[in-house]
Protein backbone atom coordinates (compact mmCIF):
# COMPACT_ATOMS: atom_id res chain seq x y z
CA UNK A 527 0.00 0.00 0.00
CA UNK A 528 1.01 3.59 -0.58
CA UNK A 529 3.28 5.16 2.03
CA UNK A 530 4.50 8.74 2.00
CA UNK A 531 8.09 8.78 3.23
CA UNK A 532 9.22 11.79 1.21
CA UNK A 533 6.63 14.53 0.90
CA UNK A 534 8.33 16.01 -2.17
CA UNK A 535 7.28 12.82 -4.00
CA UNK A 536 3.55 13.21 -3.47
CA UNK A 537 1.55 15.87 -5.33
CA UNK A 538 -1.72 15.10 -3.54
CA UNK A 539 -3.34 14.26 -6.91
CA UNK A 540 -5.58 11.64 -5.22
CA UNK A 541 -5.22 9.06 -8.02
CA UNK A 542 -4.42 6.45 -5.36
CA UNK A 543 -7.52 7.34 -3.33
CA UNK A 544 -9.75 7.18 -6.43
CA UNK A 545 -8.40 3.82 -7.61
CA UNK A 546 -8.45 1.94 -4.29
CA UNK A 547 -11.06 -0.85 -4.60
CA UNK A 548 -11.51 -0.99 -0.82
CA UNK A 549 -12.04 2.76 -0.44
CA UNK A 550 -9.48 2.70 2.32
CA UNK A 551 -7.44 5.74 1.23
CA UNK A 552 -8.54 9.18 2.43
CA UNK A 553 -6.89 12.50 1.70
CA UNK A 554 -6.09 14.36 4.93
CA UNK A 555 -4.38 17.69 5.58
CA UNK A 556 -0.91 17.39 7.14
CA UNK A 557 0.68 19.79 9.64
CA UNK A 558 1.33 22.28 6.80
CA UNK A 559 -2.28 22.10 5.60
CA UNK A 560 -1.63 20.06 2.40
CA UNK A 561 -3.59 16.96 1.34
CA UNK A 562 -1.85 13.57 1.55
CA UNK A 563 -3.22 10.02 1.28
CA UNK A 564 -3.72 8.12 4.52
CA UNK A 565 -4.49 4.37 4.35
CA UNK A 566 -6.79 2.53 6.72
CA UNK A 567 -4.55 -0.56 6.89
CA UNK A 568 -7.30 -2.70 8.42
CA UNK A 569 -9.38 -2.39 5.25
CA UNK A 570 -6.42 -2.74 2.83
CA UNK A 571 -6.44 -5.91 0.68
CA UNK A 572 -2.83 -5.38 -0.48
CA UNK A 573 -3.71 -5.25 -4.18
CA UNK A 574 -1.04 -2.55 -4.76
CA UNK A 575 -3.26 -0.71 -7.26
CA UNK A 576 -2.46 2.55 -5.45
CA UNK A 577 1.27 2.09 -6.03
CA UNK A 578 0.76 1.01 -9.66
CA UNK A 579 -1.42 4.08 -10.35
CA UNK A 580 0.66 6.79 -8.67
CA UNK A 581 1.90 9.05 -11.51
CA UNK A 582 4.97 10.09 -9.53
CA UNK A 583 6.16 6.55 -8.75
CA UNK A 584 5.45 5.41 -12.32
CA UNK A 585 6.62 8.55 -14.08
CA UNK A 586 7.14 8.14 -17.82
CA UNK A 587 7.83 11.32 -19.80
CA UNK A 588 5.15 11.48 -22.49
CA UNK A 589 5.80 12.42 -26.10
CA UNK A 590 3.35 14.93 -27.56
CA UNK A 591 2.04 14.34 -31.10
CA UNK A 592 2.40 18.04 -31.81
CA UNK A 593 3.74 21.14 -30.08
CA UNK A 594 1.87 23.91 -31.87
CA UNK A 595 1.37 27.10 -29.86
CA UNK A 596 -1.35 29.71 -30.42
CA UNK A 597 -2.19 32.97 -28.75
CA UNK A 598 -5.91 33.14 -28.09
CA UNK A 599 -8.58 35.62 -27.10
CA UNK A 600 -12.16 34.58 -26.43
CA UNK A 601 -14.36 36.69 -28.75
CA UNK A 602 -16.91 37.20 -25.97
CA UNK A 603 -15.56 40.25 -24.11
CA UNK A 604 -17.59 39.55 -20.98
CA UNK A 605 -16.11 36.05 -20.75
CA UNK A 606 -12.57 37.25 -21.45
CA UNK A 607 -12.79 39.91 -18.72
CA UNK A 608 -14.06 37.28 -16.29
CA UNK A 609 -11.24 34.82 -17.20
CA UNK A 610 -7.69 34.82 -15.92
CA UNK A 611 -6.00 35.32 -19.27
CA UNK A 612 -7.68 34.99 -22.69
CA UNK A 613 -10.58 32.70 -21.80
CA UNK A 614 -9.46 29.50 -23.58
CA UNK A 615 -11.00 27.40 -20.82
CA UNK A 616 -14.48 28.75 -21.62
CA UNK A 617 -14.05 28.25 -25.38
CA UNK A 618 -13.03 24.60 -24.90
CA UNK A 619 -15.90 24.14 -22.46
CA UNK A 620 -18.36 25.40 -25.08
CA UNK A 621 -17.23 22.65 -27.43
CA UNK A 622 -18.07 20.04 -24.80
CA UNK A 623 -21.33 21.60 -23.55
CA UNK A 624 -22.60 21.98 -27.15
CA UNK A 625 -22.27 18.18 -27.36
CA UNK A 626 -24.19 17.61 -24.13
CA UNK A 627 -20.96 16.91 -22.27
CA UNK A 628 -19.64 17.81 -18.81
CA UNK A 629 -16.83 20.06 -17.62
CA UNK A 630 -14.63 19.59 -14.54
CA UNK A 631 -12.66 22.40 -12.94
CA UNK A 632 -11.57 24.05 -9.69
CA UNK A 633 -14.15 26.08 -7.77
CA UNK A 634 -14.79 27.54 -4.30
CA UNK A 635 -17.33 25.69 -2.20
CA UNK A 636 -19.65 27.53 0.20
CA UNK A 637 -16.86 27.57 2.83
CA UNK A 638 -14.40 29.03 0.28
CA UNK A 639 -12.47 25.75 0.14
CA UNK A 640 -11.02 25.12 -3.34
CA UNK A 641 -12.20 21.79 -4.74
CA UNK A 642 -12.89 20.17 -8.09
CA UNK A 643 -16.48 20.19 -9.30
CA UNK A 644 -18.51 19.28 -12.36
CA UNK A 645 -21.00 21.23 -14.47
CA UNK A 646 -23.10 20.64 -17.56
CA UNK A 647 -24.30 24.16 -18.42
CA UNK A 648 -22.81 27.48 -19.54
CA UNK A 649 -23.86 29.38 -16.40
CA UNK A 650 -21.94 26.88 -14.25
CA UNK A 651 -18.63 27.65 -15.99
CA UNK A 652 -18.34 30.89 -14.02
CA UNK A 653 -17.49 28.84 -10.92
CA UNK A 654 -14.39 27.40 -12.60
CA UNK A 655 -13.20 30.57 -14.31
CA UNK A 656 -10.38 32.31 -12.46
CA UNK A 657 -7.07 30.84 -11.28
CA UNK A 658 -7.13 29.87 -7.62
CA UNK A 659 -3.56 29.65 -6.36
CA UNK A 660 -4.50 27.10 -3.71
CA UNK A 661 -4.41 23.34 -4.12
CA UNK A 662 -7.78 22.04 -5.23
CA UNK A 663 -9.29 19.03 -3.40
CA UNK A 664 -9.96 16.33 -6.02
CA UNK A 665 -12.39 14.22 -3.98
CA UNK A 666 -13.86 11.50 -6.20
CA UNK A 667 -13.69 13.59 -9.41
CA UNK A 668 -11.70 10.96 -11.35
CA UNK A 669 -14.36 8.32 -10.63
CA UNK A 670 -17.03 10.76 -11.81
CA UNK A 671 -15.06 11.42 -15.02
CA UNK A 672 -14.97 7.68 -15.70
CA UNK A 673 -18.72 7.37 -15.04
CA UNK A 674 -19.47 10.15 -17.54
CA UNK A 675 -17.13 8.68 -20.18
CA UNK A 676 -18.76 5.29 -19.73
CA UNK A 677 -22.10 6.98 -20.50
CA UNK A 678 -20.44 8.00 -23.80
CA UNK A 679 -20.50 11.71 -22.91
CA UNK A 680 -17.88 14.29 -23.82
CA UNK A 681 -15.77 15.35 -20.82
CA UNK A 682 -13.41 18.32 -20.43
CA UNK A 683 -11.20 17.99 -17.36
CA UNK A 684 -9.03 20.96 -16.36
CA UNK A 685 -6.43 21.14 -13.62
CA UNK A 686 -2.78 21.34 -12.69
CA UNK A 687 -0.38 19.07 -14.64
CA UNK A 688 -0.09 16.69 -11.66
CA UNK A 689 -3.89 16.35 -11.47
CA UNK A 690 -4.12 15.70 -15.21
CA UNK A 691 -1.42 13.02 -14.86
CA UNK A 692 -3.30 11.59 -11.87
CA UNK A 693 -6.52 11.31 -13.88
CA UNK A 694 -4.72 9.92 -16.94
CA UNK A 695 -3.05 7.24 -14.85
CA UNK A 696 -6.29 6.43 -13.01
CA UNK A 697 -8.19 5.95 -16.30
CA UNK A 698 -5.40 3.79 -17.71
CA UNK A 699 -6.58 4.09 -21.32
CA UNK A 700 -7.39 6.72 -23.94
CA UNK A 701 -10.97 7.93 -24.45
CA UNK A 702 -12.07 9.58 -27.71
CA UNK A 703 -14.46 11.93 -25.92
CA UNK A 704 -12.10 13.07 -23.17
CA UNK A 705 -10.36 16.44 -23.47
CA UNK A 706 -7.61 17.27 -20.99
CA UNK A 707 -6.44 20.83 -20.41
CA UNK A 708 -3.66 21.59 -17.97
CA UNK A 709 -1.95 24.87 -17.25
CA UNK A 710 1.57 26.12 -16.86
CA UNK A 711 1.73 25.69 -13.11
CA UNK A 712 4.07 27.91 -11.12
CA UNK A 713 3.21 26.05 -7.90
CA UNK A 714 0.32 25.64 -5.49
CA UNK A 715 -0.30 27.02 -2.00
CA UNK A 716 -1.40 25.23 1.14
CA UNK A 717 -5.19 24.99 1.62
CA UNK A 718 -4.52 25.33 5.36
CA UNK A 719 -2.69 28.63 4.83
CA UNK A 720 -5.60 29.81 2.65
CA UNK A 721 -7.94 29.07 5.59
CA UNK A 722 -5.70 31.14 7.88
CA UNK A 723 -5.73 33.97 5.33
CA UNK A 724 -9.55 33.95 5.30
CA UNK A 725 -9.57 34.04 9.11
CA UNK A 726 -7.05 36.91 9.03
CA UNK A 727 -8.99 39.13 6.61
CA UNK A 728 -12.25 37.96 8.20
CA UNK A 729 -11.43 40.07 11.25
CA UNK A 730 -12.13 43.20 9.20
CA UNK A 731 -14.64 42.11 6.57
CA UNK A 732 -17.91 40.14 6.76
CA UNK A 733 -16.84 36.79 5.24
CA UNK A 734 -20.41 35.47 5.41
CA UNK A 735 -21.39 38.10 2.80
CA UNK A 736 -18.70 36.99 0.30
CA UNK A 737 -20.20 35.30 -2.76
CA UNK A 738 -17.37 35.68 -5.31
CA UNK A 739 -13.60 35.45 -4.85
CA UNK A 740 -11.14 36.30 -7.61
CA UNK A 741 -7.38 35.87 -7.28
CA UNK A 742 -6.84 37.80 -10.51
CA UNK A 743 -9.59 40.39 -10.89
CA UNK A 744 -9.13 42.51 -14.03
CA UNK A 745 -12.10 44.80 -13.53
CA UNK A 746 -10.21 47.76 -12.04
CA UNK A 747 -6.83 47.95 -13.75
CA UNK A 748 -7.13 45.27 -16.44
CA UNK A 749 -4.90 42.26 -17.16
CA UNK A 750 -1.57 43.99 -16.50
CA UNK A 751 -2.30 44.58 -12.82
CA UNK A 752 -4.76 42.14 -11.33
CA UNK A 753 -6.17 42.32 -7.82
CA UNK A 754 -7.47 39.75 -5.37
CA UNK A 755 -11.10 40.72 -4.87
CA UNK A 756 -13.98 39.50 -2.68
CA UNK A 757 -17.48 40.54 -3.76
CA UNK A 758 -20.93 40.19 -2.24
CA UNK A 759 -24.11 38.91 -3.95
CA UNK A 760 -24.85 42.36 -5.41
CA UNK A 761 -21.33 42.59 -6.90
CA UNK A 762 -20.13 45.17 -4.36
CA UNK A 763 -16.40 44.87 -3.57
CA UNK A 764 -15.85 43.87 0.08
CA UNK A 765 -12.07 43.33 -0.12
CA UNK A 766 -9.47 44.11 -2.72
CA UNK A 767 -5.68 44.11 -2.70
CA UNK A 768 -2.85 43.87 -5.21
CA UNK A 769 0.08 41.46 -5.45
CA UNK A 770 2.57 43.75 -3.67
CA UNK A 771 0.44 43.96 -0.52
CA UNK A 772 -1.86 40.93 -0.39
CA UNK A 773 -0.29 38.57 2.21
CA UNK A 774 -1.66 35.39 0.59
CA UNK A 775 -0.38 36.32 -2.87
CA UNK A 776 2.96 37.34 -1.40
CA UNK A 777 3.31 34.01 0.40
CA UNK A 778 2.54 32.30 -2.94
CA UNK A 779 4.84 34.24 -5.29
CA UNK A 780 7.72 34.18 -2.77
CA UNK A 781 7.55 30.31 -2.76
CA UNK A 782 6.76 30.25 0.96
CA UNK A 783 3.30 28.65 1.27
CA UNK A 784 4.23 26.19 -1.48
CA UNK A 785 3.64 22.40 -1.53
CA UNK A 786 6.94 20.45 -1.18
CA UNK A 787 6.28 18.53 -4.45
CA UNK A 788 6.28 21.82 -6.37
CA UNK A 789 9.98 22.28 -5.57
CA UNK A 790 10.65 18.89 -7.22
CA UNK A 791 7.84 18.74 -9.78
CA UNK A 792 8.14 15.95 -12.36
CA UNK A 793 5.41 17.40 -14.58
CA UNK A 794 7.06 20.64 -15.63
CA UNK A 795 7.77 19.37 -19.11
CA UNK A 796 6.93 20.59 -22.60
CA UNK A 797 5.49 17.24 -23.71
CA UNK A 798 2.40 16.26 -21.72
CA UNK A 799 -0.39 13.69 -21.55
CA UNK A 800 -2.93 16.52 -21.91
CA UNK A 801 -4.44 17.75 -25.19
CA UNK A 802 -3.79 21.39 -24.27
CA UNK A 803 -1.62 23.48 -21.97
CA UNK A 804 -2.79 27.04 -21.28
CA UNK A 805 -0.83 29.89 -19.81
CA UNK A 806 -0.67 33.66 -19.63
CA UNK A 807 0.45 35.85 -22.50
CA UNK A 808 1.66 39.11 -20.99
CA UNK A 809 3.90 39.80 -23.98
CA UNK A 810 1.13 39.82 -26.59
CA UNK A 811 2.43 43.23 -27.81
CA UNK A 812 5.53 41.42 -29.09
CA UNK A 813 3.38 39.19 -31.32
CA UNK A 814 0.65 41.55 -32.43
CA UNK A 815 0.16 45.16 -31.25
CA UNK A 816 -3.53 45.11 -32.25
CA UNK A 817 -4.25 42.42 -29.64
CA UNK A 818 -2.63 44.42 -26.84
CA UNK A 819 -5.89 45.61 -25.22
CA UNK A 820 -5.13 44.87 -21.52
CA UNK A 821 -8.12 42.50 -21.31
CA UNK A 822 -6.16 39.24 -21.33
CA UNK A 823 -4.60 36.81 -23.80
CA UNK A 824 -3.76 33.11 -23.37
CA UNK A 825 -0.99 31.02 -24.78
CA UNK A 826 -2.28 27.59 -25.79
CA UNK A 827 -0.02 24.66 -26.62
CA UNK A 828 -1.71 21.80 -28.47
CA UNK A 829 -0.22 18.38 -27.75
CA UNK A 830 -2.51 15.98 -29.66
CA UNK A 831 -4.08 15.62 -33.09
CA UNK A 832 -7.48 15.45 -31.33
CA UNK A 833 -6.65 18.82 -29.77
CA UNK A 834 -5.82 20.28 -33.19
CA UNK A 835 -9.05 18.99 -34.76
CA UNK A 836 -11.14 20.48 -31.96
CA UNK A 837 -9.33 23.81 -32.14
CA UNK A 838 -10.18 24.11 -35.85
CA UNK A 839 -13.87 24.16 -34.91
CA UNK A 840 -13.41 26.95 -32.34
CA UNK A 841 -12.59 29.81 -34.70
CA UNK A 842 -15.91 31.49 -33.95
CA UNK A 843 -15.28 31.32 -30.20
CA UNK A 844 -11.66 32.48 -30.20
CA UNK A 845 -9.27 34.65 -32.20
CA UNK A 846 -6.30 32.36 -32.77
CA UNK A 847 -2.80 33.16 -34.03
CA UNK A 848 -0.10 30.55 -34.34
CA UNK A 849 3.24 31.64 -32.86
CA UNK A 850 6.73 30.20 -32.63
CA UNK A 851 6.52 27.40 -30.04
CA UNK A 852 10.10 27.69 -28.78
CA UNK A 853 9.80 31.45 -28.22
CA UNK A 854 6.46 31.02 -26.47
CA UNK A 855 7.85 28.36 -24.13
CA UNK A 856 10.96 30.42 -23.43
CA UNK A 857 8.77 33.37 -22.37
CA UNK A 858 7.46 31.42 -19.34
CA UNK A 859 10.12 29.68 -17.18
CA UNK A 860 7.42 28.16 -14.95
CA UNK A 861 6.63 25.71 -17.74
CA UNK A 862 9.87 23.82 -17.18
CA UNK A 863 11.49 25.18 -13.99
CA UNK A 864 10.59 24.40 -10.40
CA UNK A 865 10.05 26.94 -7.66
CA UNK A 866 12.92 27.32 -5.18
CA UNK A 867 11.95 27.28 -1.47
CA UNK A 868 12.17 30.66 0.23
CA UNK A 869 14.26 31.10 3.40
CA UNK A 870 11.06 32.06 5.14
CA UNK A 871 9.36 28.70 4.54
CA UNK A 872 10.62 26.98 7.70
CA UNK A 873 9.72 29.73 10.21
CA UNK A 874 6.45 30.34 8.34
CA UNK A 875 5.27 26.73 8.72
CA UNK A 876 6.70 26.52 12.25
CA UNK A 877 4.28 29.28 13.15
CA UNK A 878 1.49 27.54 11.20
CA UNK A 879 2.09 24.34 13.19
CA UNK A 880 1.95 26.28 16.46
CA UNK A 881 -1.68 27.13 15.63
CA UNK A 882 -1.05 30.87 15.43
CA UNK A 883 -2.13 32.77 12.34
CA UNK A 884 0.95 33.14 10.09
CA UNK A 885 -0.28 36.44 8.66
CA UNK A 886 -0.10 38.17 12.03
CA UNK A 887 3.69 37.98 11.64
CA UNK A 888 4.57 37.25 8.00
CA UNK A 889 3.87 39.45 4.96
CA UNK A 890 2.80 42.42 7.03
CA UNK A 891 1.88 45.80 5.56
CA UNK A 892 5.25 47.52 6.15
CA UNK A 893 6.14 51.09 5.08
CA UNK A 894 7.94 49.70 2.04
CA UNK A 895 4.87 47.71 0.98
CA UNK A 896 2.69 50.80 1.39
CA UNK A 897 5.03 52.88 -0.80
CA UNK A 898 5.12 50.14 -3.47
CA UNK A 899 1.34 49.94 -3.43
CA UNK A 900 0.93 53.68 -3.82
CA UNK A 901 3.49 53.81 -6.64
CA UNK A 902 1.90 50.93 -8.51
CA UNK A 903 -1.57 52.34 -8.13
CA UNK A 904 -0.51 55.83 -9.34
CA UNK A 905 1.42 54.39 -12.31
CA UNK A 906 -1.58 52.23 -13.27
CA UNK A 907 -3.99 55.15 -13.06
CA UNK A 908 -1.88 57.29 -15.39
CA UNK A 909 -1.31 54.37 -17.78
CA UNK A 910 2.46 54.07 -17.23
CA UNK A 911 2.53 50.88 -15.18
CA UNK A 912 2.53 48.45 -18.08
CA UNK A 913 5.37 50.26 -19.86
CA UNK A 914 7.57 50.29 -16.74
CA UNK A 915 6.80 46.61 -16.11
CA UNK A 916 7.78 45.76 -19.70
CA UNK A 917 10.99 47.82 -19.45
CA UNK A 918 11.94 45.98 -16.26
CA UNK A 919 11.22 42.58 -17.87
CA UNK A 920 13.40 43.56 -20.83
Ligand SMILES: Cc1cc2nc3c(=O)[nH]c(=O)nc-3n(C[C@H](O)[C@H](O)[C@H](O)COP(=O)(O)OP(=O)(O)OC[C@H]3O[C@@H](n4cnc5c(N)ncnc54)[C@H](O)[C@@H]3O)c2cc1C
Nearest residue numbers: 609610611612613614615631632656658684712805806860
Ligand atom coordinates in the same frame (compact mmCIF):
# COMPACT_ATOMS: atom_id res chain seq x y z
C1 LIG B 1 -2.19 27.21 -9.57
C2 LIG B 1 -1.97 27.88 -10.87
C3 LIG B 1 -0.70 28.32 -11.23
C4 LIG B 1 -0.49 28.95 -12.47
N1 LIG B 1 0.77 29.37 -12.80
C5 LIG B 1 0.98 30.00 -13.98
C6 LIG B 1 2.26 30.49 -14.34
O1 LIG B 1 3.22 30.35 -13.58
N2 LIG B 1 2.42 31.10 -15.54
C7 LIG B 1 1.38 31.25 -16.42
O2 LIG B 1 1.59 31.83 -17.50
N3 LIG B 1 0.14 30.80 -16.13
C8 LIG B 1 -0.09 30.18 -14.94
N4 LIG B 1 -1.33 29.70 -14.62
C9 LIG B 1 -2.36 29.66 -15.69
C10 LIG B 1 -3.14 30.94 -15.89
O3 LIG B 1 -3.35 31.59 -14.65
C11 LIG B 1 -4.51 30.67 -16.54
O4 LIG B 1 -5.21 29.71 -15.77
C12 LIG B 1 -4.43 30.14 -17.91
O5 LIG B 1 -3.78 31.12 -18.69
C13 LIG B 1 -5.81 29.81 -18.49
O6 LIG B 1 -6.48 30.98 -18.73
P1 LIG B 1 -8.06 31.11 -18.96
O7 LIG B 1 -8.33 32.56 -19.22
O8 LIG B 1 -8.54 30.14 -19.96
O9 LIG B 1 -8.53 30.65 -17.52
P2 LIG B 1 -9.89 30.77 -16.75
O10 LIG B 1 -11.05 30.94 -17.67
O11 LIG B 1 -9.71 31.77 -15.68
O12 LIG B 1 -10.00 29.30 -16.13
C14 LIG B 1 -9.20 28.88 -15.09
C15 LIG B 1 -8.88 27.42 -15.30
O13 LIG B 1 -7.91 27.00 -14.35
C16 LIG B 1 -8.42 25.93 -13.56
N5 LIG B 1 -7.98 26.17 -12.19
C17 LIG B 1 -8.15 27.29 -11.46
N6 LIG B 1 -7.62 27.15 -10.26
C18 LIG B 1 -7.13 25.90 -10.18
C19 LIG B 1 -6.51 25.13 -9.15
N7 LIG B 1 -6.28 25.63 -7.94
N8 LIG B 1 -6.17 23.87 -9.43
C20 LIG B 1 -6.43 23.32 -10.64
N9 LIG B 1 -7.00 23.99 -11.65
C21 LIG B 1 -7.34 25.27 -11.42
C22 LIG B 1 -9.93 25.97 -13.71
O14 LIG B 1 -10.47 24.68 -13.56
C23 LIG B 1 -10.08 26.50 -15.13
O15 LIG B 1 -9.95 25.47 -16.04
C24 LIG B 1 -1.58 29.12 -13.37
C25 LIG B 1 -2.86 28.70 -13.00
C26 LIG B 1 -3.07 28.08 -11.76
C27 LIG B 1 -4.45 27.62 -11.39
Ligand code: SF4
Nearest residue numbers: 546570571573574576
Ligand atom coordinates in the same frame (compact mmCIF):
# COMPACT_ATOMS: atom_id res chain seq x y z
S1 SF4 C 1 -3.03 -1.82 -1.66
FE1 SF4 C 1 -5.04 -1.87 -2.68
S2 SF4 C 1 -6.51 -1.94 -1.03
FE2 SF4 C 1 -4.55 -1.36 -0.12
S3 SF4 C 1 -4.60 0.85 -0.07
FE3 SF4 C 1 -3.62 0.28 -1.96
S4 SF4 C 1 -5.27 0.22 -3.47
FE4 SF4 C 1 -6.21 0.20 -1.45
Ligand code: SF4
Nearest residue numbers: 536537539540542580
Ligand atom coordinates in the same frame (compact mmCIF):
# COMPACT_ATOMS: atom_id res chain seq x y z
S1 SF4 D 1 1.17 11.51 -5.94
FE1 SF4 D 1 -1.02 11.13 -6.07
S2 SF4 D 1 -1.21 8.94 -6.42
FE2 SF4 D 1 0.88 9.30 -5.70
S3 SF4 D 1 0.74 9.01 -3.49
FE3 SF4 D 1 0.45 11.17 -3.84
S4 SF4 D 1 -1.78 11.43 -3.97
FE4 SF4 D 1 -1.36 9.24 -4.22
Ligand code: SF4
Nearest residue numbers: 688711713714788791
Ligand atom coordinates in the same frame (compact mmCIF):
# COMPACT_ATOMS: atom_id res chain seq x y z
S1 SF4 E 1 4.12 22.62 -9.54
FE1 SF4 E 1 3.90 20.46 -10.11
S2 SF4 E 1 3.45 19.38 -8.22
FE2 SF4 E 1 3.08 21.56 -7.86
S3 SF4 E 1 0.88 21.78 -8.25
FE3 SF4 E 1 1.97 22.31 -10.13
S4 SF4 E 1 2.01 20.42 -11.31
FE4 SF4 E 1 1.49 19.87 -9.21
